[in-house]
Amino acid sequence: MQATYLLFWFLGGLLLLFVIAPLLGIFLHTSPVDLFSTVKEKEVAASIWLTLWTAMAATLIFAIAAIPFAWILARKRFPLRNWVLALIDIPIVIPHTAAGIALLGVVSRNTALGKIADTLGFSFIGNPAGIIIAMAFVSLPFLLNAARNGFEAVPEHLEKTALSLGASPLRVFFTISLPIAWKSVLSGLIMMWARGMSEFGAVVILAYHPMVAPVMIYERFGAFGLSYARPVAALLIIICLIVFFILRYISTNNRNA
DSSP states (O other), X not given: OHHHHHHHHHHHHHHHHHHHHHHHHHHHTSOHHHHHHHHXXXXXXXXXXXXXXXXXXXHHHHHXXXXXXXXXXXXXXXXXXXXXXXXXXXXXXXXXXXXXXXXXXXXXXXXXXXXXXXXXXXXXXXXXXXXXXHHXXXXXXXXXXXXXXXXXXXXXXXHHHHHHTTOOHHHHIIIIIHHHHHHHHHHHHHHHHHHHHTOOHHHHHHOSSSOOHHHHHHHHHHHHOHHHHHHHHHHHHHHHHHHHHHHHHHHHHHHHO
């Protein structure tokens, strides 16, 4: 038995090394001078800020529909439900450049949605709105699946009891279902935000400019090589880790409360 545990720990250690080694490699090969000079670049700061706020906007905007829909998926049994669950996971499966092409066929200027955007004075192409759409498309499954799992764990008899006492379904949702499932919902929000922020393939199809940080890293690597792209990558990783750990800390505290 002890030998089995040691084997499993060894295999787990290899996996952790696989995750940690590339990140350590970036920081070991990035000097503090290069990192600080990168921080001072206005183009880099603007790109990282664009990445952060568009990912957050995509998460919050689509959460308005995603969280109630996740409750429906958790509570109701309807025809083709399994097909709906499969459709939700499609963005995870398909190549994200293909996802960008698919989105382009829906939001480009000659489509119905694109024409509506034109009448409102903006375009999804080459615009933060396009970045938000691309980020949301590839990251939405993380929120939907996490929230659905959370709502499935809510004791259904609590909801039914509240309904029998005269509470409206909306009140039951906000006072019973959502508070109990909140830790799973929050985890889903964090994962959706993180996944959206790291998106490249779909974003670059819809909006090469303005540049989000992953696109900037790719452009600098292609134009000037690894040494020029690495400091931007290191800076983005640092910011992502800081924000991610803060959100995880909040999530953990809510869990223990």
